Each structure stands twice: as C-alpha cells, then as structure tokens.
Amino acid sequence: MIAYTTDQYKQYLYDVIEMIEKEKDYLSDLDRKLGDGDHGVTMSIGWQAVKEKLDNELKDEMDGGEISKVVAKTFLNAVGSSVGPLYATGFLRGSKVLKGKSELEDQDLFEFWIAFGEGIKERGQAEVGDKTMIDTIDPFVQSIKLQKDSQSFLHAMDNALREAEKGMLSTKEMISKKGRSSRLGNRSKGFQDPGATSVYLIIEYFQKSLSSVK
Amino acid sequence: MKKLINIPNDVVDEMIDGYVKAHPKLVRKLNENKRSIVIASETRENKVGVLIGGGSGHEPAFMGYVGKGMADGVAVGNIFASPPPDPIVAATKAIDKGNGVVYIYGNYAGDLMNFGMAAELAELEEDIDIEFVVVNDDVASAPNNEKEKRRGIAGEFFVTKVAGAAAEKGYSLKEVAEVARQTNNVTRTMGVGLSPCYLPQTNEPSFTLENNEMEIGLGHHGEPGVEKGELQEADRVADRLVQDILNDITISKGNKVAVLVNGLGSTTKMELYIVFRRVEQILAEKSIEIYRSYVGNYSTSLEMGGCSVTLTKLDDELTELIDAEANCPMYAQL
Numbered sequence: 001m002i003a004y005t006t007d008q009y010k011q012y013l014y015d016v017i018e019m020i021e022k023e024k025d026y027l028s029d030l031d032r033k034l035g036d037g038d039h040g041v042t043m044s045i046g047w048q049a050v051k052e053k054l055d056n057e058l059k060d061e062m063d064g065g066e067i068s069k070v071v072a073k074t075f076l077n078a079v080g081s082s083v084g085p086l087y088a089t090g091f092l093r094g095s096k097v098l099k100g101k102s103e104l105e106d107q108d109l110f111e112f113w114i115a116f117g118e119g120i121k122e123r124g125q126a127e128v129g130d131k132t133m134i135d136t137i138d139p140f141v142q143s144i145k146l147q148k149d150s151q152s153f154l155h156a157m158d159n160a161l162r163e164a165e166k167g168m169l170s171t172k173e174m175i176s177k178k179g180r181s182s183r184l185g186n187r188s189k190g191f192q193d194p195g196a197t198s199v200y201l202i203i204e205y206f207q208k209s210l211s212s213v214k
Numbered sequence: 215m216k217k218l219i220n221i222p223n224d225v226v227d228e229m230i231d232g233y234v235k236a237h238p239k240l241v242r243k244l245n246e247n248k249r250s251i252v253i254a255s256e257t258r259e260n261k262v263g264v265l266i267g268g269g270s271g272h273e274p275a276f277m278g279y280v281g282k283g284m285a286d287g288v289a290v291g292n293i294f295a296s297p298p299p300d301p302i303v304a305a306t307k308a309i310d311k312g313n314g315v316v317y318i319y320g321n322y323a324g325d326l327m328n329f330g331m332a333a334e335l336a337e338l339e340e341d342i343d344i345e346f347v348v349v350n351d352d353v354a355s356a357p358n359n360e361k362e363k364r365r366g367i368a369g370e371f372f373v374t375k376v377a378g379a380a381a382e383k384g385y386s387l388k389e390v391a392e393v394a395r396q397t398n399n400v401t402r403t404m405g406v407g408l409s410p411c412y413l414p415q416t417n418e419p420s421f422t423l424e425n426n427e428m429e430i431g432l433g434h435h436g437e438p439g440v441e442k443g444e445l446q447e448a449d450r451v452a453d454r455l456v457q458d459i460l461n462d463i464t465i466s467k468g469n470k471v472a473v474l475v476n477g478l479g480s481t482t483k484m485e486l487y488i489v490f491r492r493v494e495q496i497l498a499e500k501s502i503e504i505y506r507s508y509v510g511n512y513s514t515s516l517e518m519g520g521c522s523v524t525l526t527k528l529d530d531e532l533t534e535l536i537d538a539e540a541n542c543p544m545y546a547q548l
Binding site for chain 1: 223269291292293294295296297298299300322323324327328331356363413415416418420421433435436437438440
C-alpha cells in the first residue's frame, strides 16, 4: 500500500474547511429546527480559525501529531460551545496516535479514527439514540474496530461510512435526549440532527481524500 | 432584521471593545485573553472570586454583571455559545485572591464541558480551588422529576447576586458555592416568546410564529418552546407563567420572594410593567410578600420579543444577600 502522508492529511483538512463553508447554511437550517440555529456558523468559525493555522504556523509542519494538536486547540478556542470540546477531544486523542509520524500506515489510520471517535464519545457522555453526533460516530467506530485486523483501511472505511450514514439518518426519527434540543421532547422528531450530519460529512471527506490518493 | 453592526463575525469582539472603553473605572479586558473581562478595581485579598460566563447575545448577561457585589470576572463566548476554556482560565487566574473561585453558569452541554475543562486546568496548573454552581431555573425545559436536565435562564441573575454579595461579606469558597446553589434551588423561571431573534451571521429568524401566536416556555437562545398557543392578553400570560412556577415549587402564604420580570430583548418596559402589575396581584392574593422586584432587560436573547418571570423564595440569609449593594456597568443597587 501507499502511505497516506501528512501533506495529504493537511489537504484533507482544507477540503473539510471548504465543505463546511459550502454546507454552513444547510447545517444552520437543520439546527434552527432543533436548537438555536448556529451549528453551521459555529463550525465555520472553528474551521476558518484552523485554516489560518494551516496557512501559517502549520505550513511546513509534517508531524501528524503536532498538526492534530494545533487543530484541536485552535478549534476549541475559536468556538467553545459544545462542538469545541467534542472535536478538540477527538483531535487531541488522534494526535497521540500520529505523534512523530509524517507517513501514516493503515494501522495508524485505524487507530486515529478509533481514538478520535472514542474521545468524542467520552467527552459528550451521550449514548446512541440520544439524537447527537454520537449516533453517527459510534456505529462508525464500532465498524472500524471490527474490521481492524481483517481489512485494508480504505475498505473498512467504505463499510464504516455506510454504518455512519445509517446512524445519521436514524436521528431523524429520534427524540432528543441531550443538548438544547432535548427540551423539545416529541417536537424534536422528524428532523435530522445537525451535529450527526456535520460529523458524517467530515468522515465522508476523509474517505474521499483516501480514495483520491490510492 | 436590520442590525447596527459591521462584520457579523466581529460583533462579539467589537461589543467587548466598546464595553470596556465605556466603563474603564468599572471593568477591564485582560491582555492575556480578549474574551476575559474582570473588575477594574483591586478586590480584597482572600476574597473568594466569582466568575460567570456564557454565550453573548444575552446582554446585560453576562458581562454586564461584573462589578463590586456581583461577579469579579466573566468569560465571554460567541453568540449563544459557551466560551472555551482559555478565557475562563485567564479570568480565573486574574481574580483568584488565594481562596479559590466559584464558577456560575447555566446548565448547558457546552458550558458544562468548557467550564469543566477550565476548572481542571486551573486546579492542575495554577493550583486554584474551584467550585461549580450550575443554574437550572427554567421550569419549561424539563419536568420536575428531571430537574437535572433543566436549563439556566434569567434566574442566574439572582444566583450571581447572592454569590457576589456572599463573597463580598467574606464567606468561604464552599459557603459561597453553597448559598448560591441554595438560591438556585429556590429559583424558578418561566418564559414566553412573541417574536424570534436573528443571529447576525445568518440573519434568519430562530423560529416562526403567526401574528396571533405565542411560544410558551421557549429557550433563551430561541429554541422552540414546549407549546405554541394563541397569543393572549398580558394578564392571562402572567397568570400562566406564575401558575407554572407555583405548580413547581411550594411558595406559601407569608413567604417572601424576589421577583424578576425580564424582557427578552425587544419587549418594552411598558409591557414588562404591565406584566409585573399582574404578577403582583396574583402574589398579593396568595399573601406572598414581594420583598424586592426587578423589572427590565436582565437576560435577553438578542432582539427576541417576550418576557420571563422569575421567583426566588427568600429566607433571612438570602434576603440579606439580595439586599446588599452592587455596582456594575449594566446594573447597580443601593
């Protein structure tokens, strides 16, 4: 296999930044049905702050761990909110896996995404069925874990992404149990969770980035 | 919605700039973090620090309540978003006088995570003791048997008032936190929304209501409420809000309360006093004494229309603390 380089990882982060700008109105629209309508705005503020770091401080950085750590801290301090600590924890946990590495093997990618997802789950204290980003992340991580010793990462990613998509879509019929939307009770039914949607897009873009490399 | 702003993403920083420059004798911004504001005068050595914080868009909450007898510092988040740990830690360091800092914030997932992470950092790296007071006064946000899920709204004003007065009187860290939590336990708020707010970045309404509708129990970030109803006259709305509160907490004949009739942003003082008038009638009929009343914009949601009613049941200790002097840029009491 060809290793995934941290240059490609940085390009992936740029792709996410561009995607968030494109989808921010859609994400805010979803949030307005359930919360305060700022999810797209918040994600945009955070990822734009990351872009500034990629353009400057991280321009010549090749250590995957260092890149992830800067992404985590930058995103966190630009947005706060609940997505700040959640994504920051994901990237910080991932940074430990990538520490000192500029070429990422399959094993690293498996471990990165498992650490990323488990970090978010631990920070958010939410369960599957609560109508949060965990509904996307948890089935994704479970699927990746199961395939860790038997599949290439790209193949495993294809399968895991399907599980993540199912999870994301399942939030539509759920009643919120966490976050501001939980006050809505039954009125939260019928709307897809914005946090579950944005994290799906972020994972999906990683699969796209991998596919374009290999 | 028309707004007097420059670049939407700059509203918070520009508001803070204007605020600290308008009130240099009362508050100052920290050099270490542009989202941390602290009291300008030197606070007493050994005084317990009181730190508040939350999203912007609720002005005067939260930054308007930094001052003598209230909070010593505030961490300011983006609009309707919890501040991250950095400004919280920076403000904590600035206001700690050796006896620790009490964090007061609303019961929201983001605030819990960010203030929690900040407290860990402050305790580990700076050796500052932290106590948490999580405000959850919003009756509409969860049923009585699931109080731990309830959100914090306008009642946070009373919790901050009591904590600030207690710290000023020389209470210890644990005592300040305890009396603030006690205030939260006897505080209830119920709100009604008449018109939405518009985030500067999207300029979209947070919810839509027909001309003849109101939203009962809406969140103070424009989250839809628990129930849409037909718009009623002020007295009937006040009846409903007070009734929901009294169904939730026992306030009996002879009890004393502090009352806050809070505007959500675009509702006039005229309307708020009309609502207060009815609140007073209801309580008088029940022989509940209004010890102190507050009417005005204390915790808003940008330009949302509507109001909330908060009742805090007072014992002797809380009465004394509610009575204490306070002097902040957006609120003062003699």
